Structures are given as C-alpha cells and as structure tokens.
Amino acid sequence: MRETIARIRKFRDDRDWRRFHNPKDLAASISIEAAELLELFQWLGAEQSTRFAAENRERVSEEIADVAIYLIELCDITGIDLEQAIDDKLEKNGRKYPLK
Amino acid sequence: MRETIARIRKFRDDRDWRRFHNPKDLAASISIEAAELLELFQWLGAEQSTRFAAENRERVSEEIADVAIYLIELCDITGIDLEQAIDDKLEKNGRKYPLK
C-alpha cells in the first residue's frame, strides 16, 4: 500500500492540488464518489448487483478507486495511518460484537 | 495491506456475515459511512475542519476506517484488487489531466 499511497501523493503534488485539500471537502468528495458507486446498482436487487459487478468489473473498479483515492488523500493530510485506523476499528468492533 | 485485508475477512467470517454481503448493500453501506464522516465537518469551514481533525483524530480515524472496511469487503466479494484498481484509475486520471 505504501507505493500506492506514494503514487497518489505524487499525482496530487505534480498538479499542485494539495492546496485544495482539507478534511471537509475531501469528506464531501468521498460521499460524492460513494454515491456514484451506489448509482451503478441503483435499481438492482442483491443478486442482480452481484451479476452486474461480475459483468462490469472495470466500472465498479473505477468507482471503488475514486472513493479510495479521496480516502487516502484524507488520511494523508490528517496524518492518519489507514491500516492502523482499520486495525483499531476492528478491535473496537470486536468488543461490540464479541464471538460467543 | 494484505494482512489488514485478511483481518477484515476473518472478522467477517468469524461472525458468518459473508452471507449478508452483496455489491449493492455494500455500496449503500459505503455511502452511509461516508455521510457519517462528512457529518463530523457538517457546519465547519475548510480551515475549521483542519483544526477539528487535528483535535479529534480518533473520531475521524474511526469514520475513515468504517468507509475503508466496507470498501475492502466490496473488493473482496467482487474479486477486485484495491491497489490495482487505484493504479489503473491514476493512470486514467493522468490521461485526463496530463502534466504540461
């Protein structure tokens, strides 16, 4: 993931886009891209969405990437380590939903 | 990232939650969590959101993780490699926004 993060950062800095980035606008951007991902499945049932994703992997993949890129850019400007954030949240979720 | 993905998968499978997962509902879940992240900054300006994130790192980190976990679970059931998806999208974005 480290190299992917470095590529995202380089893409942003090559275009001098860092100055547009702040937590609020990146969070809004994540929501906007998440809605575009959801739009792919707007009128489909669960099973249909599975078929659609299998037959349209590139479109699904692109929308997932758009969400992920903004998410990683938000981590970058806030100094949050994404893998650590996930690990911490899984641990917290584990206390909320303990195994029997 | 591979270990983080493995931990997410184990968390899901330990609770037998895989059967609830399909692309549509996971995409909806990503949107729902993205909105909770945005809610942290609902009435703040850009600079205020920077301060808020610095002073509330744990809350921001948790909301980011919630989006990321569903995003990774969507990748898992669709067989999409997240890092590859990001790399492909960066390349496509590079053709759309070429460097001068």
Place this chain on the structure above:
Amino acid sequence: MRETIARIRKFRDDRDWRRFHNPKDLAASISIEAAELLELFQWLGAEQSTRFAAENRERVSEEIADVAIYLIELCDITGIDLEQAIDDKLEKNGRKYPLK
C-alpha cells in the same frame, strides 16, 4: 403541493415506473441525487457557494428537484403525508431545541 404531487404521480404512471419503486431503492436514489447536488459545491467555501448558487440557479434548481421528486415518490408509496411529516418533525425538534 397537491397538484405537484399529482403531476409526479402521473409522470411515473404514464411510464409504468411504479413497479420499480420500493422504499430501499427510492432512499438510495435520494442519496444519489443529494450527492449530485453537493457536487455543485464540492470545492467551494460557504460564501463562494452562495455566489455559485446565485449565478447557476437553473442547475441548483434541477438538482434540488431531483431530490424532491424521489422524496415525494417515497412518500407516495409509503402513504406518508410530507407536510404532516415535516410538521411533526418540527414539533419534535422544538422539544429538543426549546426557545429560552
């Protein structure tokens, strides 16, 4: 509002689209359209968004309408009276945020 609701219903029924409508997909559609509305202001500050809305009234108006149409269609299939729902919520909000 009664006439507007009747026009929305007629538009839907003339195209035989009622059969696609269910609460979940309409709620997803509301989210999707709300994100398109937000996208108009994605990288703007509060004051800039005021100027943008003044200079692009038609675009803002169209995105607002898209959210409203799905919202009214959701009310229609669930038998919820929108004005009553708003009145009830304002009363509840009034108890939550009482005047001094």
Place this chain on the structure above:
Amino acid sequence: MRETIARIRKFRDDRDWRRFHNPKDLAASISIEAAELLELFQWLGAEQSTRFAAENRERVSEEIADVAIYLIELCDITGIDLEQAIDDKLEKNGRKYPLK
C-alpha cells in the same frame, strides 16, 4: 406547502440559525440526512423494505422530514420555488423520456 415553509422559516429564525445556512452546508446536510434515511433499509431487500416502512412509519417519516426540511431551507436561501423547480424538471424529464 406555503404554511409548512413558513413554519420551517420561523423555527430557524426563532433560533437565529439563518446565519449558519449557506448552499454548500445545506447540500451537505441533505446528503447526511439522506444517508440516515437509507440506513433504515441498509441490509433489506426491496420487499423487506416495503414491510419495514409499513411497520416503522414514524421512523421513516422522521428521516424523510429531515431531508425535506434542509431541502426547503436551501430553497429559501437561494430564492428557488420548490414546486416550480419540480414542475420545470418534470417537463425536462418529459422531453428526455417521451411517451410513445
């Protein structure tokens, strides 16, 4: 609708909340509330969501109202007439999806 709009405006002005309102933050608020509405149906299929809405009318009604209140507040500060906006959009949609 005129009376409902007047009540929303009075509620806002009684609390001196007008100063917080701008198109961007209200659009973000609409997205946030739309996601809370969607959350009610997060893991349900279409038919289950119909049953859920019938059995939980008050919760659905409240979330619909939250979206509608922000939408009407956005119309208020931008000087957009909601019913006119809907009528105009239906006409445009009619050209896009003509009857045979």
